Amino acid sequence: MSAPSENMPIAVGTMRARPLWLRHLPYFIGAAIAVALAATMRFDGYILNILMEATTFAIAVFGLSVVLGLCGQINLAQAAFFGLGAYAVGLGTADYHLSYWLCLVGGCVIALLAGALLGMSTLRLGGHYLAMVTISFQQIVTLVMINTIWLTHGPDGVSHIGRPVLFQSSQSYLAFCVAMLALVGYIVWHLPDTRLGRAMRAVRDNELAAGVVGIDVFRTKVSAFALSAVLGGLAGGLFAGGFAYVSPDQFSFAESVVFLTMSLLGGVASPIGSAIGTGLLILIPEWLRFLKSVPGLYLAIYGLSVILIIRYMPDGIWGFFNFATTRWRAKAKVRGAGAALQLVPATVGGDIVLDVKGLSKYFGGLKAVDGVDIAVKRGGVHALIGPNGSGKTTTLNVLSGLYKATSGKVILDGTDVTDMPPHQRAAAGLGRTFQNIRLFRSMTALENVVIGAERPGNRLVGESGDEALNARAMSALTFVGLGARANELISGFSYGHQRLIEIARALAANPTLLLLDEPAAGLNSSEKLELHELLKRIAAQGLTILIIDHDMTLVSEAAQHITVLNFGRRIADGESMAVLRHPDVVSAYLGSD
Amino acid sequence: MDLALQLLFTGIGIGAVYALVALGFVLIFRATNVVNFAQGEFSMVAAYLMVVFAVDLGWPYWLSFLLALAGMALLGAIFNLGVYYPLRHRTFLPVIIATIGASILLANSVLAIYGPQPQVLEGWFETPGIQLGPVYLDSQYLLIIAVTIVLVIFNYWFFEHTMLGKKLQATSQDKEMASLLGISVSTMIMITFIYSAVLGGLAGILVAPVLFVSIQMGSTIALKAFAATIIGGFGDVAGAIIGGLALGIIETFGAAYVSVPYKDGFAFLVLVLFLIFRPQGIFGERVAEKA
Numbered sequence: 001m002s003a004p005s006e007n008m009p010i011a012v013g014t015m016r017a018r019p020l021w022l023r024h025l026p027y028f029i030g031a032a033i034a035v036a037l038a039a040t041m042r043f044d045g046y047i048l049n050i051l052m053e054a055t056t057f058a059i060a061v062f063g064l065s066v067v068l069g070l071c072g073q074i075n076l077a078q079a080a081f082f083g084l085g086a087y088a089v090g091l092g093t094a095d096y097h098l099s100y101w102l103c104l105v106g107g108c109v110i111a112l113l114a115g116a117l118l119g120m121s122t123l124r125l126g127g128h129y130l131a132m133v134t135i136s137f138q139q140i141v142t143l144v145m146i147n148t149i150w151l152t153h154g155p156d157g158v159s160h161i162g163r164p165v166l167f168q169s170s171q172s173y174l175a176f177c178v179a180m181l182a183l184v185g186y187i188v189w190h191l192p193d194t195r196l197g198r199a200m201r202a203v204r205d206n207e208l209a210a211g212v213v214g215i216d217v218f219r220t221k222v223s224a225f226a227l228s229a230v231l232g233g234l235a236g237g238l239f240a241g242g243f244a245y246v247s248p249d250q251f252s253f254a255e256s257v258v259f260l261t262m263s264l265l266g267g268v269a270s271p272i273g274s275a276i277g278t279g280l281l282i283l284i285p286e287w288l289r290f291l292k293s294v295p296g297l298y299l300a301i302y303g304l305s306v307i308l309i310i311r312y313m314p315d316g317i318w319g320f321f322n323f324a325t326t327r328w329r330a331k332a333k334v335r336g337a338g339a340a341l342q343l344v345p346a347t348v349g350g351d352i353v354l355d356v357k358g359l360s361k362y363f364g365g366l367k368a369v370d371g372v373d374i375a376v377k378r379g380g381v382h383a384l385i386g387p388n389g390s391g392k393t394t395t396l397n398v399l400s401g402l403y404k405a406t407s408g409k410v411i412l413d414g415t416d417v418t419d420m421p422p423h424q425r426a427a428a429g430l431g432r433t434f435q436n437i438r439l440f441r442s443m444t445a446l447e448n449v450v451i452g453a454e455r456p457g458n459r460l461v462g463e464s465g466d467e468a469l470n471a472r473a474m475s476a477l478t479f480v481g482l483g484a485r486a487n488e489l490i491s492g493f494s495y496g497h498q499r500l501i502e503i504a505r506a507l508a509a510n511p512t513l514l515l516l517d518e519p520a521a522g523l524n525s526s527e528k529l530e531l532h533e534l535l536k537r538i539a540a541q542g543l544t545i546l547i548i549d550h551d552m553t554l555v556s557e558a559a560q561h562i563t564v565l566n567f568g569r570r571i572a573d574g575e576s577m578a579v580l581r582h583p584d585v586v587s588a589y590l591g592s593d
Numbered sequence: 594m595d596l597a598l599q600l601l602f603t604g605i606g607i608g609a610v611y612a613l614v615a616l617g618f619v620l621i622f623r624a625t626n627v628v629n630f631a632q633g634e635f636s637m638v639a640a641y642l643m644v645v646f647a648v649d650l651g652w653p654y655w656l657s658f659l660l661a662l663a664g665m666a667l668l669g670a671i672f673n674l675g676v677y678y679p680l681r682h683r684t685f686l687p688v689i690i691a692t693i694g695a696s697i698l699l700a701n702s703v704l705a706i707y708g709p710q711p712q713v714l715e716g717w718f719e720t721p722g723i724q725l726g727p728v729y730l731d732s733q734y735l736l737i738i739a740v741t742i743v744l745v746i747f748n749y750w751f752f753e754h755t756m757l758g759k760k761l762q763a764t765s766q767d768k769e770m771a772s773l774l775g776i777s778v779s780t781m782i783m784i785t786f787i788y789s790a791v792l793g794g795l796a797g798i799l800v801a802p803v804l805f806v807s808i809q810m811g812s813t814i815a816l817k818a819f820a821a822t823i824i825g826g827f828g829d830v831a832g833a834i835i836g837g838l839a840l841g842i843i844e845t846f847g848a849a850y851v852s853v854p855y856k857d858g859f860a861f862l863v864l865v866l867f868l869i870f871r872p873q874g875i876f877g878e879r880v881a882e883k884a
């Protein structure tokens with residue numbers, strides 16, 4: 001199997017025949033050879049230093065590939081985390097004569113804590129904040145390294161840094177670093193296919209949708225950020241042991257920029273790209289040493305490169321290469337259709353699945369939703385209709401937790417979800433689709449639906465692993481009629497099919513209640529008929545649906561019960577035909593004399 | 594008490610500089626929804642332009658000043674065309690990375706040309722300052738405060754009472770609607786970048802005689818200005834000014850009473866406290882993304 005890249009998730013067959021260890025064996029054989037070479041080949045000191053630098057830097061850049069590439073969050077302080085690890089090992093072994101291993105672990109823990117704290121204070125806010133806060137943090141770390149002389153020796157730096165007894169010679173220490181690189185590379189390579197990795201990609205692609213399918217967006221971001229910090233700390237610790245001397249200027253903002261450029265140049269999305277970028281940006285300056293005579297020239301070129309890469313090669317060298325080779329590779333065929341989809345909605349509460357009481361949402365003085373009551377009965381289709389601006393979509397957004405209710409109560413299947421964030425509502429059994437489709441665009445249809453199937457609280461999948469998740473996702477895609485195209489990227493699907501994939505993503509989660517936000521919007525008449533059929537098949541399995549739509553034919557045929565909103569208030573509620581003939585409803589839609 | 598008054602004056606003076614740069618941040622943010630990480634470098638480049646014209650070439654101060662501002666207008670235009678405009682349809686992450694790249698490019702190009710030694714720029718006035726009771730009023734600080742007041746008034750008049758200002762506001766609120774009304778959105782964004790670069794440059798020129806003219810002054814000022822915008826409330830013009838002044842005062846008192854080497858750390862501390870306890874700032878309102 002070729003190496004993965006986040007931007008080009010070339011499909012893997014859904015049924016994996018060979019066991020995991022066998023498929024990954026070539027990687028470990030390659031890694032073992034690399035370690036053996038590092039341990040036995042004869043290098044002169046200069047080459048050894050370059051290899052040591054490349055190996056440790058690559059680990060730090062892997063960290064950026066996790067936080068920036070996988071999760072879409074920026075970290076401009078990687079050199080600071082690198083420095084925390086380096087100073088932990090440096091000061092610990094040189095000044096306090098502690099064990100190297102203890103210092104290495106300690107450095108990782110310090111970097112982890114710093115990263116987690118920084119992330120927790122900032123990651124609820126937009127990306128601009130994170131960029132600025134990480135720059136500030138970077139400056140603070142540099143300030144402390146230079147000014148806290150009693151601890152850090154200030155600008156003089158730390159010398160006589162120790163190594164573990166086992167790896168006293170430079171050659172054996174390099175082999176140890178290569179082994180660590182291989183290990184970290186393995187983890188970063190496979191992270192995208194784990195639950196956490198999928199959550200990170202989902203957050204990067206579409207935060208709102210990620211929350212609604214049950215991913216704790218904040219925790220995912222903090223995890224990515226902390227993981228990136230740990231890798232920075234680990235790399236720094238290894239670096240300090242390798243060079244036996246560290247000083248503050250090696251961990252300045254400029255160094256963070258170098259790490260960022262390495263990551264962007266190689267391709268931020270994959271560890272292979274990171275390795276390429278690191279290698280190139282360590283080798284090129286060595287070849288062009290004469291440029292180093294002018295201070296600033298190097299970084300000026302790096303800055304220019306960043307602008308040019310972002311503009312002309314946003315996926316970096318590896319992404320570019322991957323894209324170019326994609327069309328030569330055969331598409332992985334989908335083997336077999338999924339089993340029939342089982343929907344087993346949970347039934348904890350009573351006859352009413354969703355009980356909304358006095359729900360209000362004010363935006364400043366505007367009462368978008370004003371004291372609305374809705375009671376959705378278990379089984380069947382309930383429609384929420386109203387003219388434009390009547391507060392339908394706001395209601396749905398309050399129900400799914402994207403907006404906080406100003407007042408009122410929302411009870412889902414016996415659980416009070418009024419104050420819960422979106423992912424907890426998903427865990428409580430809520431599924432939804434969006435009027436303007438929100439899929440994870442860099443992923444395949446199947447991956448999108450797998451993330452849906454992963455909903456915490458989905459009893460049909462539980463903890464039974466990837467096989468069960470894939471099977472569940474295939475069933476859901478087959479249910480909406482797209483099973484055969486499971487491994488295609490989202491961008492290849494028509495608008496109507498994307499809508500079906502979004503519904504499949506919600507169905508795979510086996511929700512207790514499904515909220516559909518204008519599912520017929522933008523569909524042509526034959527697609528509308530298909531949608532109607534689909535709704536019938538879903539309802540036949542006993543799943544309760546709350547639908548918002550403008551299409552009166554669809555609503556009157558599909559829904560048994562209708563609630564009508566106008567100007568944020570409920571103006572009618574009851575059995576479909578009776579409601580549609582209600583004089584207030586007629587005048588709201590057609591105007592009155 | 595006398596010391597406190599003196600510190601208050603200095604704090605307001607330095608805070609006014611942060612406020613000016615923060616204003617540039619906010620204007621670009623409102624027009625493009627992008628934080629320009631090179632905003633501080635505008636100040637640094639303008640200060641170096643002053644050194645080139647007024648010190649190296651020995652031209653009159655007022656002429657150098659006008660030329661430096663003209664240079665900044667040009668830089669703002671180039672910045673827009675080279676960094677922002679090609680990426681305008683991309684998500685915010687590539688755009689901020691590009692502005693970070695631009696910031697590094699600007700700072701290090703100047704370093705490569707001018708070398709690492711800080712330069713000295715004389716103040717505008719011959720008189721160093723006046724003694725007012727217990728407080729010594731430095732003339733450069735007085736100038737900074739005066740210019741800031743004038744600019745804040747000008748800014749208000751420009752955005753609220755001129756057609757161009759209203760067009761700029763319309764663009765920042767709803768680009769699509771603005772273009773349907775016949776406003777050239779790309780021209781408005783261009784004007785915003787030019788205006789912000791000039792504002793940032795002005796701040797740099799004003800503060801240069803107080804600090805040294807150095808490569809680092811850009812990133813230092815940018816960090817403070819960004820902290821100021823968060824303290825005031827992101828995207829809020831009045832907030833940027835109040836936040837800038839508050840930060841200048843906090844920092845000056847912190848340096849006097851707590852620690853000088855960590856002076857630059859106070860901004861970060863205040864920033865983090867605000868992010869944790871009041872991320873919407875003093876004036877800001879929390880806005881949710883529309884589903």
